[in-house]
Amino acid sequence: MTKTFVHTPPLVIAPQAPAVGVSRVTAVNRGPDIPASTSVTLGQQAANVLTYSPGTVAANATGQVAEPDALSSLMSDNVRAASLTGQFKGLAAALLGRLQADGGNYSLSIPSARAAAVDGIAAPQGPARADNAISLRITTASGAQVTVTLESNEKGLGVQIDVGDAKLSEAERNAIAGLSKSFQEAVDGLAAVPPKLALGALAKFDSGVLAAVSLQASVGAEGPDRVSFNFQADAGQRSLTVKTVAGSAQISVDASNPAQFGSAQQQSAAIANYLSRFDSAQKRGEGDANLMALFKSGFADLHKSYGDWAPQGKTTTRLGLPADVHRTLLSGLADFSASINQTPIASNPLQPRELDSFSYETSQNTRASGSPRLDLAISQQQQSSLAASYHRALTPGQQLNLTTDPETQNYAFHQIRDNSHNQTDIAYADGELAKASFTESSTMSTRVSKFIKGKLVDQSSITPTTQTRTQDLMTLLRAADLKAPLEDTRTPRDQIEAALIRKQEDLAQAVARLRGE
Numbered sequence: 001m002t003k004t005f006v007h008t009p010p011l012v013i014a015p016q017a018p019a020v021g022v023s024r025v026t027a028v029n030r031g032p033d034i035p036a037s038t039s040v041t042l043g044q045q046a047a048n049v050l051t052y053s054p055g056t057v058a059a060n061a062t063g064q065v066a067e068p069d070a071l072s073s074l075m076s077d078n079v080r081a082a083s084l085t086g087q088f089k090g091l092a093a094a095l096l097g098r099l100q101a102d103g104g105n106y107s108l109s110i111p112s113a114r115a116a117a118v119d120g121i122a123a124p125q126g127p128a129r130a131d132n133a134i135s136l137r138i139t140t141a142s143g144a145q146v147t148v149t150l151e152s153n154e155k156g157l158g159v160q161i162d163v164g165d166a167k168l169s170e171a172e173r174n175a176i177a178g179l180s181k182s183f184q185e186a187v188d189g190l191a192a193v194p195p196k197l198a199l200g201a202l203a204k205f206d207s208g209v210l211a212a213v214s215l216q217a218s219v220g221a222e223g224p225d226r227v228s229f230n231f232q233a234d235a236g237q238r239s240l241t242v243k244t245v246a247g248s249a250q251i252s253v254d255a256s257n258p259a260q261f262g263s264a265q266q267q268s269a270a271i272a273n274y275l276s277r278f279d280s281a282q283k284r285g286e287g288d289a290n291l292m293a294l295f296k297s298g299f300a301d302l303h304k305s306y307g308d309w310a311p312q313g314k315t316t317t318r319l320g321l322p323a324d325v326h327r328t329l330l331s332g333l334a335d336f337s338a339s340i341n342q343t344p345i346a347s348n349p350l351q352p353r354e355l356d357s358f359s360y361e362t363s364q365n366t367r368a369s370g371s372p373r374l375d376l377a378i379s380q381q382q383q384s385s386l387a388a389s390y391h392r393a394l395t396p397g398q399q400l401n402l403t404t405d406p407e408t409q410n411y412a413f414h415q416i417r418d419n420s421h422n423q424t425d426i427a428y429a430d431g432e433l434a435k436a437s438f439t440e441s442s443t444m445s446t447r448v449s450k451f452i453k454g455k456l457v458d459q460s461s462i463t464p465t466t467q468t469r470t471q472d473l474m475t476l477l478r479a480a481d482l483k484a485p486l487e488d489t490r491t492p493r494d495q496i497e498a499a500l501i502r503k504q505e506d507l508a509q510a511v512a513r514l515r516g517e
Contacts, residue, residue: 079110079157084191087152093184100177103168109158134217140172141211175209190217195227197297203233203305238302246288247342249295254335255306262332264308266508270331285388287358295340311504326426328508337363348402358388378426386418409454417445436473480507
């Protein structure tokens with residue numbers, strides 16, 4: 001469905017050939033605190049038509065003026081592009097640039113050659129493009145609501161800036177303009193085929209001026225590439241929902257507790273480990289590769305959107321250990337929950353209850369109690385589960401063609417159920433780290449039912465005994481020998497601090513390897 005952007009009665013402008021953009025119509029009768037409203041439609045004929053040529057400024061009887069600008073020129077060029085990437089090229093950043101300079105409402109649409117075909121001139125042949133819409137919504141710390149929208153469909157290209165009745169301050173306009181690069185990167189990713197995510201930078205906004213940022217999008221041709229997104233971020237939370245033809249994915253990150261963040265190196269190792277786990281789950285459960293790729297990208301983006309911790313070489317406890325050494329023993333990530341669920345498919349018409357399905361969930365939860373410098377206690381738990389089922393040919397390389405004919409019913413039906421859980425426990429006593437342990441357990445279950453000509457001929461289940469392992473992390477801490485640099489009286493102080501920081505990073509890497517990260 002094509003949206004019509006209207007803020008003031010539009011001034012209708014008929015383009016020359018080739019079309020020339022017109023983008024600014026400023027109402028002169030407005031109060032000093034009300035921002036300018038602009039509403040321009042190009043390429044349509046009307047009884048009261050205003051025309052102009054480049055370099056001229058025209059005015060109508062009501063005192064409204066129209067002048068070409070870079071944004072309308074950009075759109076006039078982009079509307080001719082055959083791909084969504086070309087249509088939205090540079091447009092997101094240009095809109096925020098205009099908002100920074102003007103601060104008011106704005107709306108502009110330019111018709112495609114198909115929509116503008118008149119007077120017996122045939123429109124270009126080919127499939128009609130599906131509606132594509134991307135909206136950036138921003139809430140300022142003062143409560144102002146700003147929405148910036150880009151749209152493309154078979155009728156043309158449209159943009160809108162909506163600030164309502166708010167009058168944005170210079171600081172607010174500058175903070176919003178600071179998102180130009182990240183907004184354009186996000187739009188470029190969403191406009192790609194297949195769509196890609198590049199959302200993490202959008203969450204790195206000036207939280208002193210802006211309170212929240214969100215991005216909603218629906219892009220892609222009707223078919224396997226059709227994707228919708230909903231991304232939300234504020235000072236403490238990140239969330240993402242992705243929906244495709246194959247299924248959906250949800251990710252939520254609680255970034256409100258910086259005290260549990262690890263170093264940048266520690267976080268990168270943890271993210272890489274999770275992405276590897278996701279790949280393993282997708283392969284084992286034969287999940288949809290495109291949906292999993294979006295899930296992985298979203299997971300990485302959201303965890304790259306908050307801060308990290310820099311290990312210190314100055315602040316130590318009485319025994320000489322860094323005061324926050326326990327951070328090196330945790331995952332380094334903010335708490336989160338994430339899931340991916342494919343739409344079940346009944347691919348066997350003779351056995352409709354045998355569904356091809358894939359569902360994966362993972363989460364982290366951290367609890368802390370006590371005083372940070374006295375009796376701090378931390379428990380961090382991570383869980384994951386996989387439930388999947390799929391049909392496979394009995395012979396490798398053979399193509400399945402399941403129909404209601406029993407002669408085609410030669411296949412194996414796989415059912416997967418996996419679960420894993422790990423826990424890290426840390427405890428301080430009298431301000432010193434006294435306990436640090438890691439425990440992990442996992443179970444993997446597979447059931448395979450084999451059918452020949454529709455008759456069950458074999459059924460096997462492989463359920464290994466739950467495996468559990470426990471590691472005393474204090475052993476790794478002692479092996480790291482963090483006190484050694486402090487006992488070196490011959491080395492300059494700055495070099496001692498650098499050496500201690502390196503040792504902490506090495507300890508974090510050792511713990512990550514132990515945890516499988």
